Amino acid sequence: MLRNRFRIIQVLSDEGGFGRTYLAEDVDKLNERCVIKQLAPRVQGTWALNKAMDLFQKEAQRLQELGAHPQIPTLLAYFEQDNYLYLVQQFIDGQNLLSELQQKKKYHCSEIKEILLDLLPVLNFIHEQGVIHRDIKPQNIIRRRASLPSTTVVSGTVGNLVLIDFGSAKQLTAKVKIKMGTSIGSQGYSPIEQIRDGSAYPASDLFSLGATCFHLLTGVSPFKLWAEYGYSWVQDWQQYLKSPITGELAQVLDKLLQKDMQHRYQSANEVLADLSIKQQQTSQLRAATPTKHTTKLPATESPSVPKRYILLRNSVLAGSAIILLGSGKFWYQQFRRLEMRISSSLSQSNSSAANRDLIFHQRPQPLGHFSLASTVKGYSNSILSVAISPDGKTIASNSNNSIKLLSLVTGQEISTLSGHTDTVNFLSISSDGQILVSASEDRTIKIWNMATGQEIRTLEGHTNSVHTLAFSHNGRILADGSDDNTIKLWNLATGEEIRTLRGHSNWVRSVAFSPDGKILASGSFDKTIKLWNLATGQQIRTLEGHSGKVTSVAFSPVSPAGTLRERAASPQGFGKILASGSFDKTIKLWNLATGQQIRTLEGHSSKVTSVAFSPDGKILASGSFDKTIKLWNLATGQQIRTLEGHTDGIQSVVFSWDGKTLVSGGDDKTIKIWQMSF
16 A cells, blocks of 8 residues: 555556556545556665656656646545555556557558557657657557447547556666667667667657557567667568558658658658648559559559459440340440440549549548547637638637637647637638638727737727628738628728728628638528629619528638539539528528529538538538537538537638538537548
8 A cells, every 4th residue: 555545456567677567546535547657766875765756756757747638647646655666647548559469460551540640749748748649559558448449449539549568667767777879669669769779759659659659550569670670670661561551651660761861751740731632543553652562553454444444344344245146236235335434434443543542442531521530629718610720720719809829739838819809700810811700799800910929900890799700811901790781891901991881780790712712601590691782882782581580601612623524514512502500400501603593401400500611512510509510511411420428509610721620619618620531
């Protein structure tokens, strides 16, 4: 029993000179389980003990700060007893990835991607705190028990992996023992600079993460390879693959496993950025990243058509030829048409496959497959508005009279912008990421420099609170909506008012510019949507159909690729559809050209407060007072899925500029970050 509180149950590991790790019970918390690390052997002399305690206290404080992250064990206590130093940490109920590997035998490519996407934000967080883990390996990554099905072990969801056993504790022991050059890490998983001279950097942890993924992917232990070949194995790591992997993942692992630190990724964010880049054509990827297992097609077969498709085509055509043989010219023509249809279908299938990861037995990624990655807490009032910077690194949100800028990766606060004298209602960030604008109950709009956090100017003119803002697509005009029933257009360069648009009979709560910059749409509590000619300020038409107050309007985006003819013919209606959300619990889609309703989306059980299109125009997200976010297939109008997690009404939803992240804020005083699952 330590400190008359912690009862030792069993030894979990024995690090020899570094001490031991125990499983224990906290008798003060109904025998709740915890993990106790006994650090350093006995030290001799008063000076040595005082020095050890000083280092220990600083290290414990750092571990306590890191434990604020949900994927790092919380520090529960630290103390000295009988000349030993002890850390007490949260017990993570789950299974480490080495044990999981022994059951699964191997991981698929998509599961490795999931692990990377789960752990890289954690590494980014600790590196930003100035901490290097130093000992990343499968044994030190635990998947929470809650994410493990009762009968089998499969990949979990983002946020289920927990990073344990920080090497900083071992580093502390090394300092206490005053042993110069003590290396911390595990041979095979740790990079050369760490094993050779004890130096460790963010890039060192990234090497260890790469070695961990290699082990899970191949089943081959990096320690065994290191013992036999030193670091030469990393130059030809792909020879150990048992099945092909995507070119994208191969390139990422190759850069993670570079022996020379300067050739490696330097930050976790760099890896995340590379994982988000779409692959090129399959043939180009295979030519750029050949593996030992690449299958070459005969010269007579086109490399752009997968072999399994060629076999299918030949089988079908051969059977058809037997049936049609000898039936004359007409049947020959039918045979040729059949061949052309199958070849065309295969070509389309191959073209589609070229734009997604190609891995054996991998299924196409479901549309809108988002899962909850993290929750940001600490607010004292409702989150009324969230916005994401174009580079995908920063979230802006209201916080009473101020604005908080948060890291999208870690959820940690970067800075607070103060200046409004009343509640901030709405935020928007310019397409170049340089300007943030805020609308407030104090009847003003403030323009902020995103880089410095300094206020550029204040726009005044409304006689009531301002609730919505929108940048024109060229970034020159700012539109707002106010509870004085008007819309004002502002010249962003000068801060001068261009004109005031009047016509609504109640509060204006949402405005949006069409992608071509010619039309402004406004939604009002008068239950209507108005379309305005930006050049003249005149009303084009009024859209009526909602039976409740209109809270949000959004235009479908312009297609990022394709010819003008393809865009015009697209079923998604790039740039041609207006979506509106209402207190009548519905979302309506409108034809911008005609003003006619296309369809009504029903499914929410309470007021719809916010709508947002994904950048590719395929998905519409809607937030509601029913505490859910619904994702809709824009082409079909069908509901894709419902995202649940908020405990109160949702006020704001927004997609990141790459479409892979969705951020929501609500009356439960939290921000939730949803990531697209791979």
